[in-house]
Amino acid sequence: MFALPPAPPVSPLVVVRPFAPAPHNWLPAHRGVDLEARRGQAVVAPRPGRIVFADRIAARPVLVLKSGVVRFTFEPVRARVTVGQRLQPGQVLGRVETGGHCDGRCLHWGAKVDGQYVDPLSFLPRPRPVLKPLSALAFRPAAVPVPPGARARFPPVRSPADSASP
Numbered sequence: 001m002f003a004l005p006p007a008p009p010v011s012p013l014v015v016v017r018p019f020a021p022a023p024h025n026w027l028p029a030h031r032g033v034d035l036e037a038r039r040g041q042a043v044v045a046p047r048p049g050r051i052v053f054a055d056r057i058a059a060r061p062v063l064v065l066k067s068g069v070v071r072f073t074f075e076p077v078r079a080r081v082t083v084g085q086r087l088q089p090g091q092v093l094g095r096v097e098t099g100g101h102c103d104g105r106c107l108h109w110g111a112k113v114d115g116q117y118v119d120p121l122s123f124l125p126r127p128r129p130v131l132k133p134l135s136a137l138a139f140r141p142a143a144v145p146v147p148p149g150a151r152a153r154f155p156p157v158r159s160p161a162d163s164a165s166p
């Protein structure tokens with residue numbers, strides 16, 4: 001059997017909240033990516049694997065697909081598969097449901113390798129998807145550092161004392 005190429009879990013692939021891990025597990029973080037989706041939208045397996053979990057966690061339906069050393073999580077997703085089922089990329093896992101921070105407006109997609117959260121987008125081929133912040137999810141982009149010398153391009157700020165001189 002030939003290997004199917006990786007598939008984005010939802011199409012089109014639009015990131016509304018990026019992966020934002022924390023340096024320590026107890027700190028707040030976003031341990032996955034949120035992809036633009038609507039309730040009822042089909043979610044497919046991004047890589048070949050086996051369903052190892054399909055149940056509710058804290059009132060939201062969660063699916064886990066094990067693909068080699070990677071554990072992919074999808075939530076909130078109502079399962080159309082059962083634990084133990086093997087899937088190929090592009091095969092439907094389930095449909096976007098309500099619950100969790102996405103709550104019917106997006107798909108939270110996580111990836112874990114050896115107990116560490118990693119960016120799930122790294123398992124898809126380039127080009128990288130569009131990044132479209134969704135204000136409803138209170139996405140706050142990280143501060144962009146100002147490179148040295150960047151301020152030299154702007155004219156010097158005049159103090160009121162300068163213009164008030166006779």
Ligand SMILES: [Zn+2]
Nearest residue numbers: 032033034108
């Ligand atoms: Zn999320």
